[in-house]
Amino acid sequence: MTLSYCSAMTDSEYNKTVDLYADGIYRFALKHIKNAMSAQDIVQETYTKVWVKHKEVTFAKSKAYLFTTAYHLIIDFLKQEARNGEFKEQEIKKSVKPVEDFDLQTILHEALDKLPVIQKTVVLLRDYEGYNYAEIAEITALNESQVKVYIFRARQTLKSYLKQIDLVV
Amino acid sequence: MANADKINNNNFEKYLKDFEEGRLDEKLSEELLCFIETYHLFLKDDQSEIVLHADKKDELNAEVKQTFLQVNTEIETITETNIHYFLKSKVEGLLDHNTHERLEIFLNKHQDYRVELMLLEQIKLAPDNQIKFPHKAKLKQKQTKWLWPIIATAACFAGLIIFSLNFNHESIKASAVQHFVKTQKDSVNSNQRKIETRASLPQMNLTQTKTNRIFQNRKKSHPKDSLFLMFPIEQFVDTFNTQEENKPESIPLYENLPEEVFFSWNVIPDLPVKPSFKSQTLSMNNPIHPITSGLSYLTQQEIDFRMANNALEKKGRYFLKIGKLEILHVEN
Numbered sequence: 001m002t003l004s005y006c007s008a009m010t011d012s013e014y015n016k017t018v019d020l021y022a023d024g025i026y027r028f029a030l031k032h033i034k035n036a037m038s039a040q041d042i043v044q045e046t047y048t049k050v051w052v053k054h055k056e057v058t059f060a061k062s063k064a065y066l067f068t069t070a071y072h073l074i075i076d077f078l079k080q081e082a083r084n085g086e087f088k089e090q091e092i093k094k095s096v097k098p099v100e101d102f103d104l105q106t107i108l109h110e111a112l113d114k115l116p117v118i119q120k121t122v123v124l125l126r127d128y129e130g131y132n133y134a135e136i137a138e139i140t141a142l143n144e145s146q147v148k149v150y151i152f153r154a155r156q157t158l159k160s161y162l163k164q165i166d167l168v169v
Numbered sequence: 170m171a172n173a174d175k176i177n178n179n180n181f182e183k184y185l186k187d188f189e190e191g192r193l194d195e196k197l198s199e200e201l202l203c204f205i206e207t208y209h210l211f212l213k214d215d216q217s218e219i220v221l222h223a224d225k226k227d228e229l230n231a232e233v234k235q236t237f238l239q240v241n242t243e244i245e246t247i248t249e250t251n252i253h254y255f256l257k258s259k260v261e262g263l264l265d266h267n268t269h270e271r272l273e274i275f276l277n278k279h280q281d282y283r284v285e286l287m288l289l290e291q292i293k294l295a296p297d298n299q300i301k302f303p304h305k306a307k308l309k310q311k312q313t314k315w316l317w318p319i320i321a322t323a324a325c326f327a328g329l330i331i332f333s334l335n336f337n338h339e340s341i342k343a344s345a346v347q348h349f350v351k352t353q354k355d356s357v358n359s360n361q362r363k364i365e366t367r368a369s370l371p372q373m374n375l376t377q378t379k380t381n382r383i384f385q386n387r388k389k390s391h392p393k394d395s396l397f398l399m400f401p402i403e404q405f406v407d408t409f410n411t412q413e414e415n416k417p418e419s420i421p422l423y424e425n426l427p428e429e430v431f432f433s434w435n436v437i438p439d440l441p442v443k444p445s446f447k448s449q450t451l452s453m454n455n456p457i458h459p460i461t462s463g464l465s466y467l468t469q470q471e472i473d474f475r476m477a478n479n480a481l482e483k484k485g486r487y488f489l490k491i492g493k494l495e496i497l498h499v500e501n
Contacts, residue, residue, distance in 0.1 A: 011310050014309075014310055015309045015310060018305050018308045018309050019305065022302040022305050022308060023298075023300070023301045023302050024296070025302070026300065026301070026302035027296055027297065027300050030300060040302070040303070040304065043302055043308075044304070044307070044308065047308045051310065104291060105294070105295055105297075108292065108294055109294065112294065123294060124294065127293055127294035127295070127296075128294060128296040142191065143191055143195070143198070144195070145188070145193070145195055145198030145199060145202060146188065146189075146191065146198070148202065148261075149188075149198075149202055149205070151261065152202075152254075152257050155257055155260070155289060155292055156253075156257075158292045159288055159289060159292055162288065162291075162292070163288075
């Protein structure tokens with residue numbers, strides 16, 4: 001208890017987390033929500049919650065804490081939007097693009113939108129932030145095996161999407 | 170584990186439900202994962218509820234079940250049945266060195282799966298670094314709290330320095346008691362001198378004074394010149410000096426006062442038995458030596474601050490010197 005108090009985040013360390021992770025959390029939220037204003041609100045609310053708890057969170061654990069908070073806020077937002085029937089309308093039903101517009105990352109991000117939320121989350125945390133399975137499990141409150149399965153399934157879906165549009169090497 | 174407890178076509182849904190709810194241990198989770206991967210089962214996520222969608226569910230017959238059990242017992246063997254599991258594990262960096270080598274051998278024999286591997290390796294999302302959060306400054310906390318103690322301390326020091334420069338008088342160097350006693354003594358002496366001077370005034374030659382000569386050289390006399398003529402300053406000063414020289418040395422009144430009186434004022438007067446500051450400060454430390462040195466250099470005034478060492482049983486003592494102002498505090 002004393003140790004955690006001693007290593008609590010200082011004001012300058014909190015500001016450092018803003019510089020280091022705000023962009024990542026914003027991208028993470030934007031990929032789920034597809035709305036810049038709502039994603040910005042998610043980031044602001046995330047940092048507000050972390051600031052309230054900054055005396056209890058160490059700087060070393062701040063990144064995981066930030067992404068965990070953001071993830072829960074995103075899930076709450078999506079549930080609320082699903083109840084309101086708005087998120088369904090915002091979903092983009094993109095058709096297969098012609099090969100002339102081929103850009104692998106663009107196609108992959110299109111395919112990412114077709115994944116379920118949990119699969120999208122674990123893939124984003126894995127590829128964007130480079131988290132290992134244990135860290136993703138901590139953020140998403142799953143166990144490592146579940147994370148592994150979700151990532152495998154997501155990769156399988158992405159691969160099928162690429163095959164579908166005939167982009168095989 | 171007995172074969173009856175293994176995951177198979179008949180019981181995998183039960184295991185799957187436990188898995189989704191996080192009740193399955195790691196070993197069984199791995200086994201379930203292997204089962205799913207082996208038979209290309211796909212879990213379809215339907216919002217909050219996850220249900221099993223098996224394209225080849227109907228094909229899971231007793232023969233396949235037997236094959237699966239064989240795979241389970243020989244999980245390390247790479248076959249065309251479980252190659253997808255190993256390919257994904259390779260992409261995720263989960264294979265050890267031996268397994269990796271065996272996979273390479275397998276891929277050399279089956280080049281079609283190498284294409285599959287290349288495709289899987291491309292399925293890595295790269296973050297779009299051009300997307301940045303636009304309001305970082307709003308998220309940050311202002312860090313100005315630490316300035317106030319520094320400003321307050323600097324203001325205190327500045328006040329002390331200004332005080333020492335503007336009131337650098339002899340009476341401040343002495344104690345309040347000494348000042349009081351000296352004032353009383355001067356008052357008595359002054360009155361006595363006035364009386365004696367007035368008594369000697371009629372015997373003076375007013376016309377021969379220097380003051381008179383000065384006023385005589387003026388072109389126009391001032392109305393107040395007559396007043397100066399009545400008080401010959403030169404004679405007055407000479408008379409005063411003569412009396413001072415012939416006067417027997419008087420004993421200071423404050424010599425008879427007890428020492429506690431002076432210490433209760435927390436200042437040190439010019440007593441006959443004056444405490445030595447040097448002897449007091451030798452065993453005392455200056456905890457803010459860089460600050461006092463800097464201030465001394467800037468103001469060209471001697472500034473020193475000493476605190477007693479607790480180990481020397483002089484707790485509560487401190488000594489402050491700013492220019493000619495010296496204060497020594499002694500508890501009890």
